[in-house]
Structure formats: C-alpha cells, structure tokens
Amino acid sequence: MALARSGQPDRAEETARSIGTQQFMMGALLDISAVLAKSGDTRTKRLADEVEAYARTAGATKQADIMWRLSVTLANTDPDRARSHADEAEHIAAATGGAEPRTSALQRLAGAATSSGDYDHAERIADTISEPRPKAEALADLAAALAVIAPAGRQTSPTRSASSPQHSQTPTSRPQP
Numbered sequence: 001m002a003l004a005r006s007g008q009p010d011r012a013e014e015t016a017r018s019i020g021t022q023q024f025m026m027g028a029l030l031d032i033s034a035v036l037a038k039s040g041d042t043r044t045k046r047l048a049d050e051v052e053a054y055a056r057t058a059g060a061t062k063q064a065d066i067m068w069r070l071s072v073t074l075a076n077t078d079p080d081r082a083r084s085h086a087d088e089a090e091h092i093a094a095a096t097g098g099a100e101p102r103t104s105a106l107q108r109l110a111g112a113a114t115s116s117g118d119y120d121h122a123e124r125i126a127d128t129i130s131e132p133r134p135k136a137e138a139l140a141d142l143a144a145a146l147a148v149i150a151p152a153g154r155q156t157s158p159t160r161s162a163s164s165p166q167h168s169q170t171p172t173s174r175p176q177p
Helices: 009-017 022-038 043-055 060-074 079-095 099-115 119-127 132-149
Strands: none
Touching (some): 009 043, 060 079, 060 099, 099 132
C-alpha cells in the first residue's frame, strides 16, 4: 500500500500479486484499490471486481468483511455499488449461522461502519445484534465516534428515535403551573 500511496501503483499491484496466500493478496489488492480510488484512478474498478469475485468464494464472515471494505473503497467513485455492497455485507453477517458467529460478524460490521463514518448504517447494524454486551459495545463505539465529531460546546440531537422501544427514555415530569 505504501507503494501505491507513493505514486507507484503498478509496482504495488505487482508486489501484491507476488503474495503466496490468496487471502492476503486480495487484502493487499483491496488496500491498493482504496488508495487508487482516492485519486480517481480507473484501476480501482478492475481491482474491486477481482476482490469481489474472490469474496464470493470466501466463507460468510470473510465475505461480509470484504464486501464492507469494498463499499468503503467505492463510496466516492461508485456510490450505488458501494451501497449495494454495504447492504449485502449486512445481510450476510445477519444470516451467519450460530448466535456467536452472527453476533461477532455484526459487531465487526458495525465497527467498520463506525470507522468509515457511516454512522446511520452502524447504528442500524448494532440494533440487529441480539446479545446485550456486544450490542452495548457496538453502540458505545458509535457514541464515542459521534462525540468526537460533535462540535465542542454544541449539543447534538441524538441519533436514536425517542419512539424506539429499546432506547426510549423516561421523560422527566414537570410541575404543572
């Protein structure tokens, strides 16, 4: 990835393709694609297509992770495809067999959405986590990220709906005049 950032994307791709393990090679190609996407390089699509084809042969958890990373990579160059990958990643994670693997996949996906700044998506994913502790951790991470971006001294409106049963707050009573 350093080679791609330093203006040597051909050499970066050549180096990535020399990696003996397909999983690590695809990860490196995805990283290179992300760097190229920032500069609008047309190779982004070709590399993303290749990584997507690999993802479709991977296990569910890995596939969800790769699809999410593809969505982040393509967000500025192909927003429709990026949204499709994000939705697919969420669907794959939610359909992962077994409570623990599903929870783990959803928690990682919520973290990835938070890290990439897709806070609404992160919240939606976190809300689908059924286990209380991982759900709380995902929401705490989201809250921390939102606190960092909130302007100092300004109160921001909450992202949660007051009508949401899981997150409703008890209103404080006011004295009647």
